[in-house]
Amino acid sequence: MSETEVVRVRGLRKSYGGRVVVDNVDLDVAAGEIVGLIGANGAGKTTTVECLQGLRRPDAGTLRVLGLDPTTQAEALRPRLGSQLQDSALPDRLRVGEAVFLFDATGGGGGEELLEQFGLADRRRSVFAALSGGERQRLFLVLALLNRPRLVILDELTQGLDPAARRSVWAAVDQLRRDGTTVLLVTHELDEAEALCDRVVAMRGGRVLDSGAPIDLVNRYGRQVTIRFTMPPGAAVGGAADAGGTLDRLRRAPGVDEVVDRAGQVTVRGDRPAIAHVGAALVSSGWVPPDLSVQVPNLEDALLDLLRRPDPEPVPEPRPVQPRISHPVSGAQR
């Protein structure tokens, strides 16, 4: 395991009562990366990271986290990890400042600076029960980052938060990226993964389906773009906006898969280069629709397509990602 390799998993398998929830998973996380473990509920994400944290014993596979085996060296490993767990809490009457004291193993873990950084300095005397959802998540981030861990595991970090609180937590994770912390982010919110992660690993049914940079996955699985516009009311055959001629040209344009005309409302579907060809065809017809819109797929569109596919063959992790900047996080679900 190299200095830049923070997590290395090979052939991880875990079952509960005969039901396999993680099946032959390989995973690599390099120093400085923000890696998203994504998938629907029950994909095996949380179980995977719980094995990485030494909270669960795998049935099979080899795991190295920060050079340690979480199965046999969990007590040595856990203090080096920063963890934000799914569905966990703090005692209701514990104050923010007391929580920092409790989790600060060294007494100099940077708690005050972190409270300032994450906007909780003025909530130091507030009890946990009085914090808003966003404040709780930011406190969990502070606790996860105490003692300056090399790897932070964040599990469903923004679950149940309103949009403003989500953005606030996202900004905090972005700060981790700038600080160079390695982060393993577990989420089923694909917009979150797309916004925060350098690389995502898609899981379904306990298996890794594919992995890569969000943009690469979008290009791989979400190729189809949708173009919409309205034909002018007076469009007539042979006219400047000859509807029939224009639509025929669009159907023949490279990359166009489908053209649908419903009472003048036109929808064109095709690959990304089709955007340019459709635009060129419209311009050459002498008419540019004023309401033209283009919908390009995002990660959610791409992975919903991936997850719809029946019985996908698992794709092994292609290669360890090159180190960039880093940060850690974790989470998981069964």
Add this chain to the structure above:
Amino acid sequence: MNSAVGRLVRTELTLMKRDPLTLTFVFVFPVVTMLIIGGSFGTDPDPAFDGANPSHWYVASYLTVVVAATGLIMVPVHLASYRERGVLRRFAAAGFPRWSFALAQLVVGLVAIVASSAILLAVAAPVYGVPTVHDWPRVVLAMIAGAVAFVSIGVLLGTLLPSARAAQAVGLILFFPSFLLGAGGPPPNVMGSALRAIAGFLPLTRVTDAVRDPWLGVGTATGSLFVVAGLAAAASVLALRRSAL
């Protein structure tokens, strides 16, 4: 005191002072009921109380009510609540040793018992007087063994029961019969044979006998002391095994 256990104990002691259930059952309930029951049978030596002053009988007995309230209500509800809400998982993931929370509960439980006992005696002193302790070593040994036994039982209940509500329900169901038959209710001498037989099986009865009898000089309760010591040893071992974070 910056070790993981030290920080955990300090934090749990702080939280104990803010917990209404603990304040009610461990600190207020024993004092209030001791004041009421202790004044109900007068102060003249009474054969029903093995010839002791009834008020003194109850003052000595009520120390074990504190033990029972701590072990059957405070600890299990607290622990089950932590398990239910994922607090223990968070502690485990943060690197707290597997045994640290059980040890912290034991320490906090013992501190609660000492503090509540001191309050109870301080309140009893001007009202009924504190009876002279005839056999200090036995009384101290019985209190320590009883406290360890009941706090350990509390840890066991907290790890076995699925939720804080379940722990509270079971704890109260166990506490009140133990309280009425084993420490704070009528003396065994006035109970019917059936109730006396049931009371004889209750762990709290054994703890109360082991504390009260040598305290008041009405017996040594050696058998009860051995039973309580055995219970403490067994329950604490089981509790530590069950309490892995």
